[in-house]
Amino acid sequence: MNAYKADVALLAGDLTGKAIVPIARSDHGYSAELFGVHRTARDEEELARLERDIADVGYYSFVADAGEADRLVGDEAARDDLLERLMNERMQAWMELATERLADTEVPLYLIPGNDDSFSIDAILDREDYAPVNADGRVIDIPGGLQLLSYGWSNETPWKTPREVPEEELHARLDGLADQVRDQRNAVFMIHVPPHDSGLDTAPILDENLRPTISAGDVLRGPVGSTAVRQVIEERQPLLGVHGHVHEAGGERRIGATVCVNPGSEANHGILRGYLVDVADGQVELVQRIEG
Numbered sequence: 541m542n543a544y545k546a547d548v549a550l551l552a553g554d555l556t557g558k559a560i561v562p563i564a565r566s567d568h569g570y571s572a573e574l575f576g577v578h579r580t581a582r583d584e585e586e587l588a589r590l591e592r593d594i595a596d597v598g599y600y601s602f603v604a605d606a607g608e609a610d611r612l613v614g615d616e617a618a619r620d621d622l623l624e625r626l627m628n629e630r631m632q633a634w635m636e637l638a639t640e641r642l643a644d645t646e647v648p649l650y651l652i653p654g655n656d657d658s659f660s661i662d663a664i665l666d667r668e669d670y671a672p673v674n675a676d677g678r679v680i681d682i683p684g685g686l687q688l689l690s691y692g693w694s695n696e697t698p699w700k701t702p703r704e705v706p707e708e709e710l711h712a713r714l715d716g717l718a719d720q721v722r723d724q725r726n727a728v729f730m731i732h733v734p735p736h737d738s739g740l741d742t743a744p745i746l747d748e749n750l751r752p753t754i755s756a757g758d759v760l761r762g763p764v765g766s767t768a769v770r771q772v773i774e775e776r777q778p779l780l781g782v783h784g785h786v787h788e789a790g791g792e793r794r795i796g797a798t799v800c801v802n803p804g805s806e807a808n809h810g811i812l813r814g815y816l817v818d819v820a821d822g823q824v825e826l827v828q829r830i831e832g
Contacts (some may be wrong), residue, residue, distance in 0.1 A: 548648055550782050553652050555634075561600070562609040587603070598628065628664060646684070649673065653674075656702065689718060689731075690731070730738060735795060769783075774796060801817070808814075815830065
């Protein structure tokens with residue numbers, strides 16, 4: 541943040557990984573399967589590198605004897621318990637790291653969980669001894685004379701995620717938050733799910749088995765964002781909309797006078813993207829996509 545001379549930093553959800561990669565331990569070292577590639581590690585140094593590679597694509601690693609790894613494959617409840625523990629451990633480690641890194645700067649960091657982030661991380665995000673602020677479901681004054689409206693829930697998805705509701709309820713919740721904003725044109729709406737049919741929400745269309753629909757050899761794609769989010773943005777016209785959720789649809793678009801951005805990070809490829817947005821005199825002057 542210091543490198544970009546930012547006044548405030550925002551993180552719009554998808555804070556946790558969704559899969560575990562077991563690392564089998566044997567007399568000969570360690571082995572794992574990552575994206576169909578057999579990986580090995582002969583010593584602790586190579587193991588650390590393997591664990592780092594797994595973390596870089598947003599997954600969690602777990603070192604176990606071959607028998608224990610096989611047991612987890614057949615025990616869904618045990619896998620779920622392990623995944624939740626690993627999520628919480630990494631979330632706590634990240635919050636501690638962010639607090640350490642932010643100690644030498646006055647730049648605040650506001651974040652929200654995304655629709656498929658487990659509720660178990662909320663107690664960690666809400667800790668007052670951590671520097672990042674969980675802004676979910678709140679309207680907060682931020683630097684630059686702006687207000688930040690934040691919401692991490694989404695419209696309903698095929699995945700039945702923890703934080704999703706029907707469009708009507710989502711609109712009611714967002715409308716209630718927007719009523720707390722003093723001046724809509726000096727507000728930033730950080731809403732995890734992007735507006736429907738905005739170009740920031742284009743994703744593969746899934747069939748009844750949750751597989752991409754293929755036609756003439758091509759994957760069919762269409763809008764999966766929220767009509768409620770679009771309606772609220774059209775009605776309220778905030779200065780800026782900050783979104784995530786659909787990682788394959790990064791970019792920036794205008795909805796009326798509102799500039800909306802979706803960084804479109806690619807966690808499976810270890811690519812983290814963001815936007816640098818300059819605001820002055822109630823106008824968005826510069827929108828620049830950055831990658832790291």
